[in-house]
Amino acid sequence: AQSVAQPEDQVNVAEGNPLTVKCTYSVSGNPYLFWYVQYPNRGLQFLLKYITGDNLVKGSYGFEAEFNKSQTSFHLKKPSALVSDSALYFCAENTGGFKTIFGAGTRLFVKA
Amino acid sequence: DAGVIQSPRHEVTEMGQEVTLRCKPISGHDYLFWYRQTMMRGLELLIYFNNNVPIDDSGMPEDRFSAKMPNASFSTLKIQPSEPRDSAVYFCASSRTGTPNQPQHFGDGTRLSIL
Numbered sequence: 750a751q752s753v754a755q756p757e758d759q760v761n762v763a764e765g766n767p768l769t770v771k772c773t774y775s776v777s778g779n780p781y782l783f784w785y786v787q788y789p790n791r792g793l794q795f796l797l798k799y800i801t802g803d804n805l806v807k808g809s810y811g812f813e814a815e816f817n818k819s820q821t822s823f824h825l826k827k828p829s830a831l832v833s834d835s836a837l838y839f840c841a842e843n844t845g846g847f848k849t850i851f852g853a854g855t856r857l858f859v860k861a
Numbered sequence: 862d863a864g865v866i867q868s869p870r871h872e873v874t875e876m877g878q879e880v881t882l883r884c885k886p887i888s889g890h891d892y893l894f895w896y897r898q899t900m901m902r903g904l905e906l907l908i909y910f911n912n913n914v915p916i917d918d919s920g921m922p923e924d925r926f927s928a929k930m931p932n933a934s935f936s937t938l939k940i941q942p943s944e945p946r947d948s949a950v951y952f953c954a955s956s957r958t959g960t961p962n963q964p965q966h967f968g969d970g971t972r973l974s975i976l
Contacts, residue, residue: 791970
């Protein structure tokens, strides 16, 4: 069965340092992969997606993600974290239908 | 452009009462999704519609839950009778058709508390 794994419940990073939020996916073939962010009392917001092509995808707010097919990973990265990046981050995949599988979420805490 | 609009934002009611949650998707989006979010179970897909027709309701927890989409601009999720374990944040999301690479656009949710 399809699944998306986010191995870390929480990631802590100091402001100005690079951040990585990890995600691995399970489907074979060509997945459609997404990252969403959720701020308190808000719905999920789309950050970026990988469909095909360049393995490094750039998205909103300076975030990027690296697709690695051999490791079935799609880690979210940012070169320099901001306190305002503190939020809940979800990795998601869609294999061709319209049903999206979401990971459990990783809480990012950026300390000033 | 207006995003996905959900109402009410908060609902507190007593066990056994009927609860109706409402959603207006983004104009032109023909897929609509209902999710439930809890600390214990994370984000769960309850049901989704395409062109107002329910496609997959396998995530609906019980017969107490029902969802309708009478037209392209309105959907409801109803719980009758409600129970304390239904307490959660319920999200509606919509997306455009075409290919599955379209992201979903979420509303800000309804926080439901059943006493």
